[in-house]
Amino acid sequence: MDALTHPAQDPPAVTHLRPLDAAPAEKENLASTPPESPLAMPQQSLSRFDVEKRHRGVASHRDFSRSIARLLVFGGGLALTGYGAYQMYEVVAVGGVTILEWALLILFVANFSWIALACTSGLVGFLWLLFLAPKPPGLPAELHERTVVVMPIYNEDPARIFGAVQAIFENVQATGLGDAFDWWFLSDTTDPEIFVAEEQAFLAMRRRLDDRGHIFYRHRPKNLHRKAGNIQDFVTRWGGRYPQMVVLDADSLMTGHAIVTLAAAMEADPDAGIIQTLPLIVNRNTLFARIQQFAARIYGPVIAAGVSVWMGRDGNYWGHNAIIRTKAFAEYCGLPVLRGRPPFGGHILSHDFVEAALMLRAGYSVYMLPTLGGSFEESPPSLIDLSARDRRWCQGNLQHLRVLPARGLHLASRQHFITGIMAYMASPLWMLQLFVGIILVLQASYIRPEYFSSDFTLFPAWPRFDAERSLNLFALTMTILLLPKVFGFALALLQGETRRGAGGAIRLTLSTIFEIIMSALLAPSMMLIQSGHVMHFVFGFDTGWDPQRRDDGSIPFKAIIRRHRSHVAMGFLTLVAGLSIAPSLVAWMSPTILGLILAIFLSWATGLLAVGLALRKWGLLLTPEEQKRPPVVARANELAQELERLAAGNPGGLAAINSDPVFRAFHLACLPRAPKRRHGDISSEWALADAKLAEAESMKEALSWLQPKERMAILLDRKLIARLESLPAEPATVGAISSAR
Incomplete structure (x- = not known):
């Protein structure tokens, strides 16, 4: 039962690596990529699909438990x-509807149907984890196919990115199966300073690991x-080299056991198209992020297991920490x-759901291994950072309204789209x-009921409840809303290692109560933020795609006030x-009203590093991984x-x-051979x-003049x-003066 929370231990660290400050090899291999091996990746049609081209399953996958x-x-x-x-009809049916x-x-x-399905x-998921969950498999004896691990990056911190991949690389090497893997950094970075830092980090990493042709770096100018x-x-240029690929995100971490197990599972299942893991949140320190981390760790496994069990092999894809x-x-x-202009037209933003749907349509399976373990990610450090990420996800999920009626999609895929929307x-x-409820109470309190209308009725009609x-x-x-959390809490209490890792039964209970209260207070602000996102896109506004702020740290208080002042105003309003209508209405809406009035304070306090660290010191919101x-x-x-320390001592950029x-x-040597530029x-x-x-006349002078886009033009x-x-x-x-001295 504890296999979910404490999977097989990581293999010991690799010991034959060079130190971080190792000197470069005498003869540097300048090639950052191998020869190309293209795969065609034609654009799929949403209005047509030839059923005859579907993959024919090699094995039968009937699953009575899924039904x-x-x-x-x-x-x-x-x-x-x-x-x-x-029951709701009976509430409002007094005296007519x-x-x-x-x-x-x-x-x-x-709204009720949404939470009922989640419940x-x-x-x-709770019953399956309690009685039926299998233990994670051990390491395979060998792998027969070559797997590529790809890390797409876009203006991220190179020290964190390359440190993460090196840690995963070492962990995979320690399994003894590292020669079956290649590693690619797929950079779309547009910041010139970060671009140079990425290449420096890659070159240093290749020297440190004494790489023999397994680690590569590719940069796209646009x-x-x-x-x-x-x-x-990547797929259209080098995909032919690799039967399968593990896709990471910029905040991903995976153990060697998890990656090798995914590769073995894909090799053993020729009908599998995507196999997904359950990433747990780690490395979070602000109060807001630690609330997310605790919730994902305690409630997440139950929710994910339930989804995995009823989805079976007709599952979904979350865009990272999976093998394809x-x-x-x-x-x-x-x-x-998609036809038309953004936000509903143009390129699909939430591509992972669509890729899973297209894979299922083609006859391949998509499923999750919820008990595998060893898969991790990070989360936004504050409510405002979550809002920025949610804005992109909202636009992408609403775009799925255009994909939902696509021809040939599996019924499960349509359900996934509806869930995301x-x-x-x-x-x-x-x-x-809430607004309709307030209007009804206002009507009942202040508007004189029309007891006998012009229409013939035996009884008077007025709004009553x-x-x-x-x-x-x-x-x-x-x-019903809280039961999934109760299931996760109960399972954590029953799992000894999870219970001890969360600080014991008492601290786990207090943490759960605290998380529920904080989530209830933050929910009204999230409701208004997400409603604003939806309305923003309904009226035709597109969103950008700025890199996500991943590090802990507070946001300027003025920015918090600007973001939440309308929420506070709505709370007081x-x-x-409510007080002018009926005090009972205020009591009924008190969690919503209180959450809105405290929105600025909550957003500020939950984004502070010190508050999150203090709760950790007191043993609250602990997770086993902490x-x-x-x-x-x-x-x-x-x-x-x-x-980071090494990079600080070296020149960067131009x-x-x-x-x-x-x-x-x-x-x-890394620059692509660009086609000859036309005159003009x-x-x-x-x-x-x-x-x-x-x-x-000097580098110093040039650097003082050049703007970021101009620096990028030079680098390319x-x-x-x-x-x-x-x-x-x-x-x-300046040189002459220095010589004279």
Whole structure:
């Protein structure tokens, strides 16, 4: 049972590596990529699909338990929703149902069905983990196929990225099966300083690991189609070299056991297209991030197991920490471009759901190994950072409205899309339900009822509610909403290692209560934020794709005030309106009102590093991975700190190109052979960079003039690099004065 929370131990660290500050090899291999081995990745059609081209399964995968799980999840969810709808109807049916009451009933059913399905899915996950979950498999004796591990990066901290991959590399090498893997950094970085730092980190990593051709780096000058385009570029150029690929995210960590097990599982299952792991959150320190980390660790396994059991082999893909069959991915998962302009048209943002749907449509299986363990990720450090990420995810999930009716999709895939859409539509539906409820109470309190209308009726009609039944329904709703957390808490209590890793039964109980209270207070702000995102896209506004802020640290208080002042204003407005209507309304809405009034304080306090660390010191919100840090996580953190110290002592950016001939030669060797430029085809950044380099008398002067886009133009052009190389570090006059002294 504890296999889920404490998987097989990481293998011992590799001991034959060079130190971080090792001297370069005498003869540097300048090639950063191997010869290309292209795979065609045609764009898929959403309106046509040839069933005859589907993959024919090699083995039978009938699963009686999956059918039982689906009956329990969907049948139970439907039964709960029907019961809740009936009770709500009885609440509003006293004296007849008005149009507003019908609206309230419909909104209630939409929201209630969502939490009912989550509840029954959590119940199935709890029972499966308690009685049926298998133990994680041991390491395979050998691997027959070559697997590539790819890390797409976009303006990320190089020390953290390269430290993480080196830690994973060492862990895989220690299994004795490291020769079956290649490692690729797929950079779409547009910041010139980070671009140079990535190449420096890659070159240093290859020297340290005494690499024999397993570690590669590719940089794309333009971030076309974002992460999906980054992966597609790799597949269409080098995908033919690798039967399968493990896709990481910029905050991913995985143990050698997890990666090797995924590779073995893919080899053993020729019908598998994508095999997904369950990433747990680690390395979080702010209060907000530690709340997420605790919730993911205690409740996440139950929720994920329930989803995995009823999905079976018709599962979903979360975009990272999974293994993919490369040829099938290339043949069937080329993303279409949606007609029209963003936000609902253009390139698909939430590509992972669509790729899973296309893989299922092609006849391959997509499933999860929820008890594998050894898969980790990070989370945003504050509510505002989560909001920025949610904005992108919201647009991507709402785009799925365009993909939902695609021809040939599996029914499970359509359900996945609906679930993803509802994850964001639930917030505006909840807000509408609150508004309609307030209007009804206002109507009942201040508007004189029309006892006898012009229409013939035997009884008068006015808005009334069954107060006792309403309270019972509220209690039922809260119970169903909290039950998945209760299941996770109960399972953690039963699992000895998890219970001890969370600080013991008392601290685990206190942490769970604290998490529930904080989540309830933060929920109203998230409701308004997500509702704002939905409305933003409904009115046709597109979102950007800035890199996610991953490190801990507070946001300026002024920015927090700007982000939440409207939430506080709405909280006070609701309080005043509620008091003027009926004190009972304020009591009913007190969690929502309190969460909005305290929005600025909550956002500020939960984003503070000191608050999160203080709770950890007191033993609250602890997770087993905090108490006993997995070796791969500890090693990645250690390497990141060492790499940051080393990078601080070396020149970066254009100065490194100018002053280090070995690095300059490597950088030039990494540049793609661009097609010959047509006469007159000159970008403004290139022209300005060329002019400034021509006038500069030193590197110092050039650096003071060049803007980031101009620096990037230099880094991507051999002619401009040659001109940069010829510049002295300091102006001649400064050198002369120094000589005289």
